[in-house]
Amino acid sequence: MESREAFAERIRLQLMSRYHGAAVDVDGARFALHVTGSGLDLMLPLAPLHHACDRQPDRVSALIGEYVASIEHQLTPRPAVALSTSRLVWCVRNDRFLGSHGRVGDLLRAPVGADMTAFVAEELPGSIMRGVPRDEWTLQGLNDDDVRRAATVNTALRFEPLVARVARTDRIPADGWRVASDPLFQGSLLMAPRVLAALAERAGGDVLLGVPDRGAVLALPAALPSAERFQRRVLREWREAMNPCSREVLITDGAGLRAVSRRSRTSAPAVLPWLAE
Numbered sequence: 001m002e003s004r005e006a007f008a009e010r011i012r013l014q015l016m017s018r019y020h021g022a023a024v025d026v027d028g029a030r031f032a033l034h035v036t037g038s039g040l041d042l043m044l045p046l047a048p049l050h051h052a053c054d055r056q057p058d059r060v061s062a063l064i065g066e067y068v069a070s071i072e073h074q075l076t077p078r079p080a081v082a083l084s085t086s087r088l089v090w091c092v093r094n095d096r097f098l099g100s101h102g103r104v105g106d107l108l109r110a111p112v113g114a115d116m117t118a119f120v121a122e123e124l125p126g127s128i129m130r131g132v133p134r135d136e137w138t139l140q141g142l143n144d145d146d147v148r149r150a151a152t153v154n155t156a157l158r159f160e161p162l163v164a165r166v167a168r169t170d171r172i173p174a175d176g177w178r179v180a181s182d183p184l185f186q187g188s189l190l191m192a193p194r195v196l197a198a199l200a201e202r203a204g205g206d207v208l209l210g211v212p213d214r215g216a217v218l219a220l221p222a223a224l225p226s227a228e229r230f231q232r233r234v235l236r237e238w239r240e241a242m243n244p245c246s247r248e249v250l251i252t253d254g255a256g257l258r259a260v261s262r263r264s265r266t267s268a269p270a271v272l273p274w275l276a277e
Contacts, residue, residue: 004031007050014068019075030096035075042074043097048242070242074128083122083136085150089158091121091129092187092211094246106133108147110191114248114259116211118191120151129184158185159192166198175233176208176220183215187245190217190257200254208260209250210234213241222251231260 002010008026012033015024025034033044049067053060095115098104108120121129137147162179177199180186189195190209199207203221208230210218216237220230231249238247249260 004050008033008046011046011049011064014064015075018068022075044071045244048240048244051240067242083132083140085142085147086154087122087124088120088132088147088151088154089123089185090118090151090155090188090191091131091185092116092118092190092245093214103131103133106135107131108134108144112190113250113257114246116187116246116248118188120147123184152191155188155191156194159189159195162189163194163198166195166202169202172203172221174224174226176218176224176226178216178218180216186215186217187211190250196252196257197254200252207252209252210248211245212237212247214243214245
């Protein structure tokens, strides 16, 4: 298998040849590609693709082709449309992702727990998401509370069907639940209080949560014997993820979230107190 540097350069050239309007630079420290351009500012991690190619050397070309095709929607510049509060949603990402955002200080953010933070994003046609900078909503006469309220309401509505599905579950699988129906905003269910309450009520107690991939959330009742292996499961999925989010584990009692220490299954003070307001 070629070196990480050569691999990154290979993917960079692939993207440059396909998307002429974007600037693509290698971020060696993060083993990622930083893509900028009109309406674009994103970081594309390469470790999952590199690992997949290392495991399947006879499919390298096919895997790279599939990867380039899969990120096409992310490399489409956003259309020049006016900001709409109906499209605002809380988006959950790891702190490293936010650190790579050129205008992170202009985003409306809320701590989630461990290494995850939520920020207000706008969902656009074509499966595109973008963080909304403060100057866009202030130009419309909105304040932070208006934007926070809109994102909270829209996020709750987005996951309301999941609340009903959890309540109707007749049994809890030994390995818990895996929710993976939304590639952009799946982790946002952590910002939906009714989902957390439904999980805890159905489990009859605390529930462990993991977001190893941006498009997948794992949940497991903390009282089950398999809870001892939950951290390893999250870590494994994080390592294999195409769009990794976090290898950390959170726990909810249905009313809040807290980070779980790797040494024990209880830890850290509760966060997101405003969710109960």
